[in-house]
Amino acid sequence: MSRIQACFAELxxxxxxxxxxFVTAGDPDYATAMRIFKGLPAAGADVIExxxxxxxxxxxxxxxxxxxxxxxxxxxxxxxxxxxxAEFRQDNQHTPVVLMGYFNPIHHYGVPRFIADAxxxxxxxxxxxxxxxxxxxxxxxxxxxxxLDFIRLTTPTTDDLxxxxxxxxxxxxxxxxxxxxxxxxxSATMEHIEEAVARLRRHTELPVCIGxxxxxxxxxxxxxxxxxxxxxxxxxxxxxxxxxxxxxAVSGVLTLCRAIADGVHYARx
Numbered sequence: 001m002s003r004i005q006a007c008f009a010e011l012x013x014x015x016x017x018x019x020x021x022f023v024t025a026g027d028p029d030y031a032t033a034m035r036i037f038k039g040l041p042a043a044g045a046d047v048i049e050x051x052x053x054x055x056x057x058x059x060x061x062x063x064x065x066x067x068x069x070x071x072x073x074x075x076x077x078x079x080x081x082x083x084x085x086a087e088f089r090q091d092n093q094h095t096p097v098v099l100m101g102y103f104n105p106i107h108h109y110g111v112p113r114f115i116a117d118a119x120x121x122x123x124x125x126x127x128x129x130x131x132x133x134x135x136x137x138x139x140x141x142x143x144x145x146x147x148l149d150f151i152r153l154t155t156p157t158t159d160d161l162x163x164x165x166x167x168x169x170x171x172x173x174x175x176x177x178x179x180x181x182x183x184x185x186x187s188a189t190m191e192h193i194e195e196a197v198a199r200l201r202r203h204t205e206l207p208v209c210i211g212x213x214x215x216x217x218x219x220x221x222x223x224x225x226x227x228x229x230x231x232x233x234x235x236x237x238x239x240x241x242x243x244x245x246x247x248x249a250v251s252g253v254l255t256l257c258r259a260i261a262d263g264v265h266y267a268r269x
Contacts, residue, residue, distance in 0.1 A: 003096040004122045004149050004172040006047055006209040008228060017224035019044055019259060019264040020209055021149035022233030023099065023240075024051040024067035025084055026076025032246040033071075036236075036253050037088055041095045043254040043259020049127065049233070052081050052101030059129045063234045066241060076104045078114070082121045089122035098125040098151060098172070103139065111139055115146045125172040133168050140169055154179055154200065156192070163203045173207040173229065174200055190222055197227050217263030224267035232260055 001009070011018050021040050026033050040048050043181055053071040057064060085097055099118065106114045106128070119124075126148055133152070140150045149172030156179070158166055167174065176196055193210060200208050210223045211231030223230040236253045243249035 002147070002172070002217075003094070004047065004098070004150055007096050008173065011046065011228075016265050016269055017227060017267065018046040018207070018209065018229035019220070019257075019261045020047040020049060020229050020231040021045040021236065022049040022051060022211075022213070022231060023253070024064060024071055025081040026051060026053060026074060027067040027237070027240055028053075028111060028243075028246075028249060029074045030076065030080060030084070030251055032240075034084060035250045036240075039119070039250065039254045040257060041092060043257035044265065045095065045257060047096045047098060047229070048094060049098045049100045049231070050081065050084065051076060051233075052099055052105060054102045054105055056104075057102060057129075060235065063237045063241065067237045070241075079117075082117050085123050087116075087177035093122075095121065095125040098149075099123055100127040101129065103128050103131045106139065111142065115143050115148065119146050119148060123148060125151050127151045127153065127175060129153065133165050136169055139160050144169065144171060149173075153174055156196065158201075160199070163200075167204050167206075169236055169266070170204070170206060172206055173209050174229070175231065176200060176208055176210050176236065177212050178210050179212050190226070193223065193260040194226050201230060209256050214260075217259045219263075220260045221263035221267035224264040230260075230264050231256075235260075 009199040030073050044214040053068045053076050057068050144150050152166050153175050155177045197208050200238045207228035209229030210227045214220050214230050214232050220230040239252035240249045
């Protein structure tokens with residue numbers, strides 16, 4: 001059983017949803033990002049998505065676009081992102097880590113080399129925004145053969161005809177993008193979320209996590225009552241941008257994480 005499977009199985013036994021947190025690797029710099037990354041589990045994060053910085057993050061809104069720019073300007077590379085995971089694993093063998101990003105940097109790094117290095121570093125899963133299932137043989141199949149979960153994005157425009165193709169060879173969990181747009185902009189109604197989760201459950205037995213637009217403990221709690229997990233990202237990234245120093249960035253993200261974690265973890269009590 002993978003770390004991701006074990007996490008969701010454990011949470012299911014406890015009748016609670018997962019808090020899935022997203023931060024950008026190397027934002028605002030390597031040392032500060034590392035402090036945030038290492039602090040997230042104790043602040044209530046059940047799964048951590050680590051964004052792989054890229055020059056053209058087309059699915060992301062202004063907040064995460066700026067985070068990518070800050071990170072790259074400060075010298076973050078894909079090798080350093082894998083190094084962050086390896087460093088995290090020195091103290092934490094329990095929390096699942098998912099790398100999220102775009103295929104171009106992986107293609108440049110080399111697919112076989114990336115898969116081997118990601119596995120060695122302690123990565124558990126991958127979300128590659130711009131690689132559709134028609135190209136499973138390029139990356140998804142070899143990644144899964146090496147024991148890395150390949151997590152698919154589904155959206156409000158993914159209809160019942162398309163869903164089986166999207167979910168083909170999907171593993172870990174299903175990430176439902178709740179709005180037809182980029183990260184950090186708007187949020188869907190609870191009625192829409194409820195319908196979407198019910199539809200996804202007809203197509204897959206994988207846990208369903210909802211993301212895009214979740215910013216408060218209350219909103220996260222509402223999601224946690226309907227789905228298997230709530231994904232929060234832009235709200236944390238905004239705090240990093242607004243912080244005047246490293247300590248403020250770390251404490252801001254971890255304080256908000258604790259508040260949202262309480263909302264998620266006690267939503268079904």
